[in-house]
Amino acid sequence: MIHRERVADDVYVFQSDVYADVNAGAVVGPEWAVVIDTLPYPNETLAIRTFIEKELNRQVRYVINTHYHADHSWGTCFFPGALVIAHEKCRELLKKEAVPALELAREQDPVFKHSQIVLPHLTLNSGEITLKVDSKTLRIFELPGHTPDGLGLYIPEAEVLFAGDVWMPIPHILDGDPLTMRQSLRKLHDLTLENVVQGHGAVILRGEVTDGINDRIKYLDYIEEIVGQAAQEDFPGEYLEKQTVEKFGKNRVLLGGAIEEVHQQNLRHAYMQKFGEDPWEYEEEMYY
Numbered sequence: 001m002i003h004r005e006r007v008a009d010d011v012y013v014f015q016s017d018v019y020a021d022v023n024a025g026a027v028v029g030p031e032w033a034v035v036i037d038t039l040p041y042p043n044e045t046l047a048i049r050t051f052i053e054k055e056l057n058r059q060v061r062y063v064i065n066t067h068y069h070a071d072h073s074w075g076t077c078f079f080p081g082a083l084v085i086a087h088e089k090c091r092e093l094l095k096k097e098a099v100p101a102l103e104l105a106r107e108q109d110p111v112f113k114h115s116q117i118v119l120p121h122l123t124l125n126s127g128e129i130t131l132k133v134d135s136k137t138l139r140i141f142e143l144p145g146h147t148p149d150g151l152g153l154y155i156p157e158a159e160v161l162f163a164g165d166v167w168m169p170i171p172h173i174l175d176g177d178p179l180t181m182r183q184s185l186r187k188l189h190d191l192t193l194e195n196v197v198q199g200h201g202a203v204i205l206r207g208e209v210t211d212g213i214n215d216r217i218k219y220l221d222y223i224e225e226i227v228g229q230a231a232q233e234d235f236p237g238e239y240l241e242k243q244t245v246e247k248f249g250k251n252r253v254l255l256g257g258a259i260e261e262v263h264q265q266n267l268r269h270a271y272m273q274k275f276g277e278d279p280w281e282y283e284e285e286m287y288y
Contacts, residue, residue, distance in 0.1 A: 002044050004051065007195045007203055008158035010136070014048050016040060020256045021200045022071045025162050026052060027155065029133040032061040035082070036153055036162045037199075038075025042115060045075030062131065064140060065120065066164030066199070067147040068093040069175075070101060077116040085129060085140060086120035089149035094119055124151065145181025146172055146199070152184075159192050159206075165199030169254040170245065171216050174265045177273075178220045185213050200255055222248055227270045230279060237280035240267040 003015040010028040015021055016039045025036040026048065033052050038045040052058050060079045065086040066072055073094065076084055086094075098117045105112045122129070124140060131138040136157050143152035146165040153162040165172060166184045173181060188196075189210070196204035196212065204212050226243050230236035245252065245263040252260055271279040 033058045034062040037072040040071040076118040087149040088123040145184040159194035167198040
């Protein structure tokens with residue numbers, strides 16, 4: 001089963017019950033619909049398709065991939081005939097990273113035997129792509145930082161933003177860049193927002209938006225500070241491991257319990273990005 005929520009007239013959010021509270025969405029018009037991202041497992045994405053096609057009696061005409069990661073793009077194939085929109089870099093990363101990753105996943109888990117990677121038909125390099133769904137305008141624009149191919153989708157009439165993974169309970173920079181993510185987050189201050197659909201987790205409400213943006217920027221600043229402190233330690237890896245996500249005031253149950261792992265990935269990635277070496281390298285030499 002998936003969790004379904006209507007966040008505005010004809011605007012829906014679908015959340016996975018299986019993997020890290022990941023979200024997908026849909027904007028529904030009188031005759032057809034747009035799907036924003038898909039969910040990790042085929043049965044979850046097919047549940048979205050069933051809701052739109054059977055309960056709402058609409059066909060999915062467009063699928064928008066906010067970025068190439070499996071939990072947002074592997075279900076695109078279950079909307080045959082839909083035009084797929086993504087960043088040009090998403091097309092490149094799907095070919096380079098997703099195709100071999102899915103081949104490996106099929107060998108390990110038969111649930112993916114019917115999954116296929118669908119390359120985008122229409123890509124964005126800069127600026128915006130705009131769609132009209134009845135009275136709603138869908139503004140698709142660059143929002144990198146979590147990945148280099150990140151997109152956001154803003155519906156000004158509903159004041160709803162689908163932010164992809166540039167907005168999560170804590171930023172995740174393993175495949176991205178903290179400076180770019182800060183720039184993307186600051187850009188969101190210019191939008192009038194009633195709801196933000198983050199890539200993972202609960203929908204953010206109007207009263208939480210400004211604080212939410214600032215909180216995520218503050219976390220990125222915190223990561224940079226902690227990494228600088230770790231560099232002064234004899235064993236930087238051990239020091240970083242002790243800087244838990246609770247020290248930033250976040251609960252370990254977020255992201256389906258995966259938030260501490262994400263936090264530690266952030267610390268390690270930020271250290272390697274800043275100093276060009278793994279913070280655990282010296283410890284590994286000592287222990288092995």
